[in-house]
Amino acid sequence: MLPENTRRSLPMALLHAREVVMARFRPMLAAHDVTEQQWRVLRVLSEAGSVEATELADRASVLPPSLTRIIKALEGRKFITRNKAEGDGRRVVLTIAPAGSALIDALSPERRIIYDDIEQRFGQERLEQLLDLLETLIDGES
Amino acid sequence: MLPENTRRSLPMALLHAREVVMARFRPMLAAHDVTEQQWRVLRVLSEAGSVEATELADRASVLPPSLTRIIKALEGRKFITRNKAEGDGRRVVLTIAPAGSALIDALSPERRIIYDDIEQRFGQERLEQLLDLLETLIDGES
DNA sequence: TTGTTGTAGTTAACGCGTTAATTACATGGG
DNA sequence: CCCATGTAATTAACGCGTTAACTACAACAA
Numbered sequence A, B: 001m002l003p004e005n006t007r008r009s010l011p012m013a014l015l016h017a018r019e020v021v022m023a024r025f026r027p028m029l030a031a032h033d034v035t036e037q038q039w040r041v042l043r044v045l046s047e048a049g050s051v052e053a054t055e056l057a058d059r060a061s062v063l064p065p066s067l068t069r070i071i072k073a074l075e076g077r078k079f080i081t082r083n084k085a086e087g088d089g090r091r092v093v094l095t096i097a098p099a100g101s102a103l104i105d106a107l108s109p110e111r112r113i114i115y116d117d118i119e120q121r122f123g124q125e126r127l128e129q130l131l132d133l134l135e136t137l138i139d140g141e142s
Numbered sequence C: 001t002t003g004t005t006g007t008a009g010t011t012a013a014c015g016c017g018t019t020a021a022t023t024a025c026a027t028g029g030g
Numbered sequence D: 001c002c003c004a005t006g007t008a009a010t011t012a013a014c015g016c017g018t019t020a021a022c023t024a025c026a027a028c029a030a
Helices: A010-031 A036-048 A053-059 A064-076 A098-122 A124-141 B010-031 B036-048 B053-059 B064-076 B098-122 B124-141
Strands: A050-052 A080-085 A088-096 B050-052 B080-085 B088-096
Touching: A010 A036, A010 A098, A010 B010, A010 B124, A036 A050, A036 A053, A036 A064, A036 A080, A036 A088, A036 A098, A050 A053, A053 A064, A053 A088, A064 A080, A088 A098, A098 A124, A098 B124, A124 B010, A124 B098, A124 B124, B010 B036, B010 B098, B036 B050, B036 B053, B036 B064, B036 B080, B036 B088, B036 B098, B050 B053, B053 B064, B053 B088, B064 B080, B088 B098, B098 B124
Parallel strands: none
Antiparallel strands: A050 A088, A080 A088, B050 B088, B080 B088
């Protein structure tokens, strides 16, 4: 069945939901001069240590051309380091640097407060349910 | 509780979910030289007839600066018409034009097929549940 | 009428999303 | 070794997202 109105359209609902959630995090990121995408890349590197560019782009949900730009910005601010993979001159390996880890640590408390507030308002159970559904949708379509 | 991995992060999950869903619709839009945002604007106008710019931006989840650009593009292709509101020289009223309606009609069958396929793969019940949760989240945070 | 304040749109600047093209390197066949 | 093919990353081009600044018009008070 086609959604008869834009409000019950899945793409629109996903867009809008993401919008209202990100509105809560944006001021925090802006205060530290980090874009949303740079933040995602940093978080993946923080979790995983050293990651190759292709995998990093995939895990941070960023396209390769964007990642190239983001790497330049983050490398310029000493948040990450960029090296060629040994054994394959095409691949690039990214690693989080001390300044990058420091930024992650500095933002964590505020991040927690915002996340907890969303969770409390929305309901922990509902949040888990929503994450499960999204995961199912993603795995089924990708 | 902070999400310990990016996969269970609400913003990331919403982004990724939207990504995999839109991947299904993008080829259709590209084939008709319409961007995703132009398409959203057209759909709102198609549903609502004449709408003022501010409300249109809100309903199509597009920011005012983007709407200005989109209006130019759609007006240039005769998909919509743009008029000043009578009684208030600041407001702008947008109306769908025949060519715009024709595009909506032309894409509807394909849109239905894609939407039905997603619904079938994901499950109708789950889809309703997901839309309900998203709506709750949106209403609670906005 | 004039000046102030508020509102609707637009413009500007910069970064990202998307697609296509290009460069650099790797791999495998002759 | 040489060439064709494939892959990783980059670059290019264009539109949108985001914020801030600006313009045009409206509303209202003195």
